[in-house]
Amino acid sequence: MEKLSEMNLTESVLSQIKTSDPRKEKIFKSFIKHLHDFVRDVEPTQEEWAQAISFLTATGQISDDKRKEFILLSDILGVSILVDAINHRAQEEVTESTVQGPFWRDDADVMELGANIAQGDAFDKGEPTVVSGKVLDPDGKPIAGAIVETWQSDADGFYDLQHEDVDKNLRAVFKTADDGSFWYKTIKPCAYPIPDDGPVGKFLRDMGRHPMRPAHLHFMIKAKGFRTLVTHLFLEGDEYLESDTVFAVKDSLIVPFSASNDENEAASLGFEVPFYKANYDFVLKKEK
């Protein structure tokens, strides 16, 4: 028997891998190598390693259908945006993607163009806003019938998923009109902390980092023959644009939310003044 040692251990572990799937083999071997290199680099005490195990266990245990703590962890370590970047190289002509985050849910309601996605209290407490735009192909041609899904936080910085007592709110699915356009009413998004009362929040504090994200709207846009686009629109001027705790900001996704005092337009929208307007045209990538 070859004697296992600090030196040959990694090779021994790798040599046990006997899958016939080359992709799995590559992933597993690379993971083990980098993990062992990390351990060799920091030389954790057994107490430190036990703390790491406890952290990972707690991160899984706090997770459920509504709370996705390992997505948060991936987000704050910059891994989600790195995976996103790797999967969206060389697409100058189309809208940039960014992280999906932990607050998407699969049952948003389909609404008519022009609907108000902020129900009840959420609308009353927010600043009324109208969001509009088009979905286009890379040649600038409108895509009719594209599916525009959006979700956002309320004026207190919480998503519906974070409230025990609130049903679906501040999210909807729209279909673009024949000219590729969409529009809806909502409230202005605000900067918010990611949920920081769990293991990931403690980890952020241990790193000396803040938990804030700049104000944004989430979008997932689908159309037949095009690659699905998962992205955000960020509010111009937000103080956290340069230190987003999940590293998701891209210049091309920052848009002005312009204040309007037009009483007639406000009345026609059922708003009071001032209200806000944001407009953005999304360009989808053709599928090969």
Next chain:
Amino acid sequence: MEKLSEMNLTESVLSQIKTSDPRKEKIFKSFIKHLHDFVRDVEPTQEEWAQAISFLTATGQISDDKRKEFILLSDILGVSILVDAINHRAQEEVTESTVQGPFWRDDADVMELGANIAQGDAFDKGEPTVVSGKVLDPDGKPIAGAIVETWQSDADGFYDLQHEDVDKNLRAVFKTADDGSFWYKTIKPCAYPIPDDGPVGKFLRDMGRHPMRPAHLHFMIKAKGFRTLVTHLFLEGDEYLESDTVFAVKDSLIVPFSASNDENEAASLGFEVPFYKANYDFVLKKEK
């Protein structure tokens, strides 16, 4: 604002770390670097990364006081034994350590020397065995009053923690006699699969690896003025000694379990023939 890209992202994440604790800084930065390098190396699709997140979440969710799935994960990836090796360098003159594993519990009963740690059924279904030895200092002098804690699986390969209905069994805490000796009755340990009905078991199968561990007894030995020793004794001749799924075998920890047909000795122990005898002297490291 500097534009984040695949290239400068890692630096951006690292530059957010602002802890005044140099040890934390070293650990966090090294972890992020190796994690990003892993992601850059394998270039996961977003679906693959979502699978990784699901795996980690499930590994935490199946964990509880009795089931410690992240310890298993650390064990099968060879990380537990690597951390152990890093923390026990250059100790030729003392007994080698190995992994603690997920089946230790903090409430084992204190028993008198010579007690039988296999209660009820567990004894009847196993092969009777007497384990003996001494606890010594590096000069070979006996350590009186050393605490010898042992735990092991039953004849079906399960620990008490793995049975819903079984209370503490096959574990105990002894105190060495004035001559440093200890002895107790039990059953012969058998090779067993680590719990493989959860995420880690699936991961092992994905890697094309078996879940087996060679037969062993666990020990944790403590004495005032000495470093606590966490180790195993492995059964000589076991078929899994060379492919232990947690990489914990060390030659110096393999001992013969010799069969005896001595009717008189068996009668004095309350055993039937054949029974087994194992003997090992543990040498502890002096604390500085």
